[in-house]
Structure formats: structure tokens, C-alpha cells
Amino acid sequence: MGESRRLLSFSAGPALWPDTVLESVSEGLLPSAGGGLSVLEWSHRGEAYGRLHQRALERLRRLLGVEPSHEVLLLPGGATQQFAMVPANLRPPGGSADYLVTGHWARRASEYAARTGAINVVASSEDEGFSRIPPPERWRLDPRAAYFHLTTNNTIAGTQLHRLPRREAVPLVADVSSDVLLRDLPVANFDLLYAGAQKNLGPAGLAVVVIRRSLIEALAHGPEGVLGYRDHARSGSRLNTPPTALVFLLERMLAWIEAEGGREEMVRRARARAALVYDALDRHPDVYRLSVRREDRSVANVVFGLHSAEEERAFLAAAAAEGMVGLAGHRSVGGLRASLYAAMPVAGARRLAALIDAFAHRHRGAKNVSAPAPGGEGA
Amino acid sequence: MGESRRLLSFSAGPALWPDTVLESVSEGLLPSAGGGLSVLEWSHRGEAYGRLHQRALERLRRLLGVEPSHEVLLLPGGATQQFAMVPANLRPPGGSADYLVTGHWARRASEYAARTGAINVVASSEDEGFSRIPPPERWRLDPRAAYFHLTTNNTIAGTQLHRLPRREAVPLVADVSSDVLLRDLPVANFDLLYAGAQKNLGPAGLAVVVIRRSLIEALAHGPEGVLGYRDHARSGSRLNTPPTALVFLLERMLAWIEAEGGREEMVRRARARAALVYDALDRHPDVYRLSVRREDRSVANVVFGLHSAEEERAFLAAAAAEGMVGLAGHRSVGGLRASLYAAMPVAGARRLAALIDAFAHRHRGAKNVSAPAPGGEGA
Numbered sequence: 176m177g178e179s180r181r182l183l184s185f186s187a188g189p190a191l192w193p194d195t196v197l198e199s200v201s202e203g204l205l206p207s208a209g210g211g212l213s214v215l216e217w218s219h220r221g222e223a224y225g226r227l228h229q230r231a232l233e234r235l236r237r238l239l240g241v242e243p244s245h246e247v248l249l250l251p252g253g254a255t256q257q258f259a260m261v262p263a264n265l266r267p268p269g270g271s272a273d274y275l276v277t278g279h280w281a282r283r284a285s286e287y288a289a290r291t292g293a294i295n296v297v298a299s300s301e302d303e304g305f306s307r308i309p310p311p312e313r314w315r316l317d318p319r320a321a322y323f324h325l326t327t328n329n330t331i332a333g334t335q336l337h338r339l340p341r342r343e344a345v346p347l348v349a350d351v352s353s354d355v356l357l358r359d360l361p362v363a364n365f366d367l368l369y370a371g372a373q374k375n376l377g378p379a380g381l382a383v384v385v386i387r388r389s390l391i392e393a394l395a396h397g398p399e400g401v402l403g404y405r406d407h408a409r410s411g412s413r414l415n416t417p418p419t420a421l422v423f424l425l426e427r428m429l430a431w432i433e434a435e436g437g438r439e440e441m442v443r444r445a446r447a448r449a450a451l452v453y454d455a456l457d458r459h460p461d462v463y464r465l466s467v468r469r470e471d472r473s474v475a476n477v478v479f480g481l482h483s484a485e486e487e488r489a490f491l492a493a494a495a496a497e498g499m500v501g502l503a504g505h506r507s508v509g510g511l512r513a514s515l516y517a518a519m520p521v522a523g524a525r526r527l528a529a530l531i532d533a534f535a536h537r538h539r540g541a542k543n544v545s546a547p548a549p550g551g552e553g554a
Numbered sequence: 555m556g557e558s559r560r561l562l563s564f565s566a567g568p569a570l571w572p573d574t575v576l577e578s579v580s581e582g583l584l585p586s587a588g589g590g591l592s593v594l595e596w597s598h599r600g601e602a603y604g605r606l607h608q609r610a611l612e613r614l615r616r617l618l619g620v621e622p623s624h625e626v627l628l629l630p631g632g633a634t635q636q637f638a639m640v641p642a643n644l645r646p647p648g649g650s651a652d653y654l655v656t657g658h659w660a661r662r663a664s665e666y667a668a669r670t671g672a673i674n675v676v677a678s679s680e681d682e683g684f685s686r687i688p689p690p691e692r693w694r695l696d697p698r699a700a701y702f703h704l705t706t707n708n709t710i711a712g713t714q715l716h717r718l719p720r721r722e723a724v725p726l727v728a729d730v731s732s733d734v735l736l737r738d739l740p741v742a743n744f745d746l747l748y749a750g751a752q753k754n755l756g757p758a759g760l761a762v763v764v765i766r767r768s769l770i771e772a773l774a775h776g777p778e779g780v781l782g783y784r785d786h787a788r789s790g791s792r793l794n795t796p797p798t799a800l801v802f803l804l805e806r807m808l809a810w811i812e813a814e815g816g817r818e819e820m821v822r823r824a825r826a827r828a829a830l831v832y833d834a835l836d837r838h839p840d841v842y843r844l845s846v847r848r849e850d851r852s853v854a855n856v857v858f859g860l861h862s863a864e865e866e867r868a869f870l871a872a873a874a875a876e877g878m879v880g881l882a883g884h885r886s887v888g889g890l891r892a893s894l895y896a897a898m899p900v901a902g903a904r905r906l907a908a909l910i911d912a913f914a915h916r917h918r919g920a921k922n923v924s925a926p927a928p929g930g931e932g933a
Contacts, residue, residue: 179585179586179589179590180590181585181590182585182589182590182591184591184595186595186597188795189594189595189596189597189598189795189798190595191591191595192592192594192595194585197583197584197585197592197594198584200583201580201581201583201584202580204576204579204580204583205576205577205580206558206560206561206573206576207558210558210561211558211559211560211561211877212561212563212570212879213571213576215568215571215576215757215803216563216565216568216569216570216571217568218565218568218880219568219758220885251630251631251632251635251759251797252630252631252635252780253630253794253795253797254794255779255780255793255794255795256630256631256780256781256794258779258780259777259779259780259781287779290777290778290779371795373795378594378797378798378799379598379795379796379797379798379799380630380759380795380796380797380798380799380800381797398638398669399669400634400637400638400666400669401631401634401635401637401638402635402638402781414634415632415633415634415635416567416568416632416634416750416752416758416759417758417759418630418632418757418758418759418760418797418800419568419757419758419759420757420758420759420799420800420803421759421797421799421800424594424799498590500591501597506599
């Protein structure tokens with residue numbers, strides 16, 4: 176205890192937390208901070224928890240710029256549970272839903288919906304390894320769809336939907352787990368947004384849902400109770416005992432984000448971090464592979480590789496030696512990935528960029544020594 | 555901070571935590587305790603979290619006495635989500651399920667099941683205000699039911715099903731949220747047990763499910779993904795990102811329970827606590843009302859009242875003055891309730907018993923002074 180060096184995590188989630196927030200939640204769990212009871216012991220129907228719960232909702236409302244037209248919900252279970260709740264609530268019996276398949280999780284969302292009813296795949300870039308966003312002119316939208324579901328950022332492929340479609344007659348639904356707060360999201364353009372909290376907002380196991388009030392009113396055919404948005408909205412996200420510890424953690428993270436400057440500052444940092452890392456990679460095209468089309472690059476997840484699995488292991492080891500972890504790519508695709516979520520300091524991205532440069536220089540040096548070009552030019 | 559006196563919570567959940575566990579989780583959230591990363595930052599696919607997750611499952615297995623015939627699952631969302639998952643997984647299309655309605659939450663479980671299919675109410679004591687368990691000779695069981703659901707303890711009514719039915723041809727399912735670890739539960743007798751963790755096991759927002767492996771195999775018609783037991787079981791409860799912070803809190807509470815002596819000691823304490831509080835109430839039948847039939851009394855929730863709402867407010871104030879809180883009855887029934895969950899020290903129940911005695915004595919004294927009997931006897 177106390178001996179291990181502080182590590183910097185580039186993991187795709189659960190993501191890193193600022194030290195000051197960790198100190199605040201550590202102290203905040205003690206009874207001395209909670210009026211004689213730990214926050215874990217607060218009744219979910221009591222005043223103290225009620226204020227905390229409300230504060231979390233209000234912070235989300237301010238940070239995301241949510242207008243009174245929309246309701247903010249805190250639901251247990253993460254984004255995957257939303258894959259099931261969205262069609263169960265929004266697609267009437269016999270109806271169909273549109274899905275834009277831009278990555279692994281977008282496909283999973285469509286598969287969940289396909290289990291219980293009809294879907295239409297608007298477009299898919301799976302044939303291209305999800306290395307690009309299918310261009311909008313190729314989207315085949317169904318004007319009678321119950322909703323149109325898209326994923327604003329693809330964590331495994333490292334692509335981002337920079338040009339969001341404008342809402343028309345069909346309700347627009349988006350999974351914004353990985354780039355919420357990292358972009359200026361036009362909330363009013365959407366009928367339903369959801370985000371697993373563990374990337375940009377705090378703890379794993381909690382989903383934030385932003386839903387248009389008029390849509391809630393129209394959910395006559397949707398499920399009641401814990402699997403229905405309507406009943407959660409009516410109860411102010413306290414339909415049953417909420418995961419109070421997770422709401423506490425979320426609220427502390429949101430407080431930090433607001434104190435740091437809110438969404439505007441988070442968007443600024445996201446751009447600064449992504450520029451640092453992509454620029455470093457682009458400086459060494461002979462060393463690093465980037466398969467994502469440049470205009471579809473994600474500010475949240477920088478996906479790259481080297482020219483062999485051995486070199487990638489060497490990169491991971493060099494990063495670990497400098498206290499940087501979580502840089503392995505998703506197990507389904509391999510390679511490398513740097514996830515740059517809201518709590519990642521710009522200085523953290525700078526450290527990674529410096530490593531990318533240094534590794535490339537060492538790498539070229541090592542190559543020149545170990546494998547001189549035939550003919551011995553330059554020797 | 556640091557100025558408030560430590561309070562003793564008799565709340566029906568989220569329940570109290572031992573001070574040593576709160577200190578342990580407070581320190582355990584810091585990066586110094588987590589190998590340079592906070593446990594909140596651990597990847598849910600990484601080794602460190604994998605060990606924690608496995609340790610929590612193994613502790614549950616030992617504490618509950620779960621044989622290899624059964625699987626233990628950790629699911630997000632609490633017991634209410636199980637109200638929806640049980641029928642969705644276990645009742646085939648066109649099938650019916652048996653429900654024993656012994657209290658508010660038992661009725662809610664049956665209502666959830668009735669929304670999506672047929673149920674048979676085996677028996678109900680609602681007409682008697684749930685003040686007793688319907689006697690088994692009046693249960694009308696359906697031999698073709700998909701399963702038989704019961705609630706082993708009723709937190710609002712304060713009753714407990716002391717004589718559990720033996721499993722026959724119909725799979726036996728039980729909500730054991732409020733008395734798990736407070737009784738010797740014959741796990742092998744059940745096909746599925748579930749418990750919201752926030753009463754006896756730790757944090758709110760997590761459900762522990764114990765399910766017979768042969769039942770999982772038979773769930774061909776059940777839902778896939780996050781709402782299906784099968785996929786959670788196949789993935790070792792890591793189907794999607796689990797609520798890692800809640801699993802951490804759960805594991806620390808279970809470690810404490812094991813160190814204290816495990817289930818045997820928890821059951822002993824539960825009996826000792828209940829005896830202290832019921833004996834004190836029984837000593838003053840002129841002051842306290844107990845509407846629950848004596849043989850159905852719960853060891854987890856002691857439900858009682860005084861003879862007016864004013865007297866009950868006075869009792870709550872007297873308790874608060876001594877640092878005892880959470881003693882108001884459920885908002886649906888009023889009165890008073892002392893919840894005595896696993897982390898409640900026997901000394902805590904002794905403090906409450908002493909208050910029950912002292913309040914009764916003061917109460918009688920006050921009555922004698924303020925309302926002397928006509929004729930002035932004793933004056």
C-alpha cells in the first residue's frame with residue numbers, strides 16, 4: 176500500500192478518475208462526511224439522498240445543455256441494457272426500427288433489436304472493418320421506422336460520426352457513451368440519447384438517458400416498471416432503490432467536470448488531446464499504422480497499430496515502463512488503442528505523444544542496427 | 555465534517571455498514587490500494603478486477619452454502635428487475651406461474667409477472683393487512699405452473715415464512731432479499747433465489763441470483779443478452795461492463811461477514827437481535843401494538859406501533875436523541891419499524907430494547923401525570 180506509482184490509464188472504460196475526485200469520494204464515504212451516516216447508508220427515500228440525486232440530475236442537465244423539452248434519467252445497468260430497452264419501449268408491435276451499423280457496439284445494438292422485432296440496417300461499414308463511417312448519401316432510411324438509432328462514436332474501430340443527421344419525422348436515438356461531453360452534442364436534435372457512465376461520466380453500471388418528454392407521453396405500448404422509460408420518468412429515476420453509491424460517484428465526477436469549466440472546456444481538451452496523439456502518430460507513418468479514414472477519426476479512441484504483434488508488445492512494455500497502461504486494442508481486433516475520455520488531462524495525452532515519438536526514433540535506430548539494408552548503404 | 559455523531563440506522567435498506575468496512579472501502583478506492591490505479595479504474599476484463607469479481611462470487615458461494623448444482627450471478631438493478639426477469643426467463647409462452655402473496659413486494663412481484671402472462675395467486679393475506687402468512691393448507695398450487703414464487707420475508711408487514719415449502723415437481727423461486735444470511739436457507743431446495751444486496755449484503759443496485767444449473771440449460775425460450783440468465787451465467791456475470799464499484803463494495807462487506815463467523819454467526823446474531831427487541835416490546839403490551847401473528851414474526855423487520863401517531867413521533871424523537879434513526883414504518887403503512895440486517899450489532903438491538911423499555915416507563919409516567927384517573931387514586 177502506498178508504494179505503487181500512480182498509473183495513467185488509457186483504458187476504454189472503466190476510465191480514469193482525477194485524483195482529487197478519488198480523494199473526495201474516499202472521504203465522502205465515511206460517516207463523518209454524511210451527517211453521522213455513510214452515504215451508503217442513506218435511505219433512497221430520505222432528504223439527504225434526494226438532494227444528492229437531484230444535484231446529479233441538475234449537473235447533467237447543465238453539462239449537456241438539456242432543455243425542459245427533455246427529461247434526464249439515471250438507470251441501472253449500463254448501455255447494453257439500453258440496447259434492449261430502446262426497442263422494447265419505442266418500437267410498437269409490428270413496427271420496424273432503423274439502425275446505422277458503424278461499429279461493434281452499433282451492430283450489437285441492432286442485434287438486440289432484431290431479436291424482438293423488425294429492423295432495417297440503414298448502412299453498414301462492417302465489410303470495411305468499420306474503418307469508416309458509411310457516407311450519408313448511401314443510407315437507406317425507412318420513413319416509417321419507429322426510430323433511427325445511431326452510435327456517435329465507435330470505441331473499437333476508433334471512428335466518430337462527425338456529421339450528425341438532422342432529426343426529421345422519425346425519432347432520432349443515439350448511443351453517445353464514448354463521446355458525450357467530448358463534442359458539442361445538439362441534445363434538442365435527439366429524441367433519446369443514452370450513455371453508459373463509465374467512460375466520460377463516472378462509474379460503471381449506470382446509464383444516463385436523455386429523452387424527449389413528448390416521446391415519454393407517447394409510450395403507451397411500452398413496458399411498465401423497471402424496463403419502461405415512462406415509469407422511471409414519472410418517479411424521477413427513483414422507481415425502485417437506485418444504485419445510490421453509483422449516483423454518489425457520478426455526482427462527484429460531474430462536480431469536478433463543472434468546476435473544471437464544464438462542457439466547453441471538456442470539448443476543448445478533447446480536441447487538444449486528440450490533436451497531440453494523432454499528430455505524433457502522423458509524424459511516423461513508417462512506424463505506425465492508422466487504418467481509420469482521416470475524416471472519421473475519433474477524438475475519444477485513437478486506434479492504431481505497429482507493423483507486427485511483437486512491435487506492439489514492445490510499445491505496450493515501453494508505455495508500462497513509463498506508467499501508462501490500458502493501451503492494448505480491443506480483444507476482438509488487437510492492435511493498440513488510446514482512449515482519451517473526459518478525465519484524461521491534456522498533459523496525459525502529451526506524455527503519450529512523447530512516447531509515440533521516442534518509440535519511433537528508438538524503433539528506427541534498432542531497425543537500422545539489427546537489419547541493415549542489403550548493400551550496406553549508409554553503413 | 556468529523557463533528558457529527560455516528561448514527562445507528564434501523565432503515566429497511568440501504569442498510570447500515572460496519573465502521574471497519576467503511577474505512578476499508580474508503581481507503582480501498584485510492585490508487586495506492588489498487589496497484590497504482592483506483593479500483594474504479596480497473597478494467598472489467600483485467601486480472602485485478604477478475605480476481606475481485608471471482609472472490610465476491612466465491613464468498614457468496616461459501617456464505618450461502620451453494621453446491622456445484624447451482625450458479626451464482628451478480629446482476630445490476632436490484633430485486634425489482636428480477637420481478638421482470640423471472641417470468642421473462644422461466645415462464646414459457648402460454649404458461650402460468652404460481653405466486654404466494656404475503657406482502658407488498660410479493661404482490662408487486664406477482665403484478666410484474668401478470669403484465670406479461672398468466673399467473674395463479676396461490677394464496678394471499680392482503681385482506682388481513684398481510685399480518686400473517688397464509689397457512690400452507692390453504693395454498694392452491696397449480697401442478698402445471700412454470701414455477702412457484704414466494705417471498706421469504708416481508709419487509710413492510712414484518713412477517714417471515716418460517717416453514718419453507720419443499721420443492722416438488724414445480725421449480726421453486728424465492729425473493730430472499732431481506733432475510734438472506736439471517737436464516738438457514740436450504741439453497742438446494744430452490745431453483746432460483748434472488749436478493750437485492752442493499753439489506754444484508756452491501757450496496758444498493760446489485761442483485762445476487764442463485765440459479766440451478768439444470769434450469770439454465772432449460773431456458774431455451776428465455777430472453778438473450780442482459781435480460782437473460784443464460785447469457786449472464788455463460789459469461790460469469792461479465793456479459794457487459796458490470797457495476798465494478800458495487801462488486802467492490804459487496805466483496806468488502808462479504809469479507810467482513812466471513813471474518814465475523816459467516817452464516818452461522820449471522821443467523822445467531824439475527825435471533826439474538828430479534829429476541830431482544832420483541833421481548834422488550836412484549837414487556838409493554840399496554841404501550842406497543844404488534845399486529846403480526848406471533849409465529850409469523852420476522853427476524854429482519856420488527857414492525858410495531860404505539861397508540862397514536864403523536865406517540866409514534868415522540869418515540870422517533872426519543873430514538874433520534876440517542877442517535878438511532880430509520881425507525882419510521884414504510885410510508886404505505888405508517889407506524890414504526892426496526893430493520894435488523896446482517897451488519898446490525900447485537901449491541902445495537904440492545905440499545906433499541908433499552909429505549910423501548912425506557913420510553914414505555916416514561917410514557918406511563920407521563921400519562922399518569924397528565925391524565926390522572928378519575929377519583930385521584932394514588933394522588
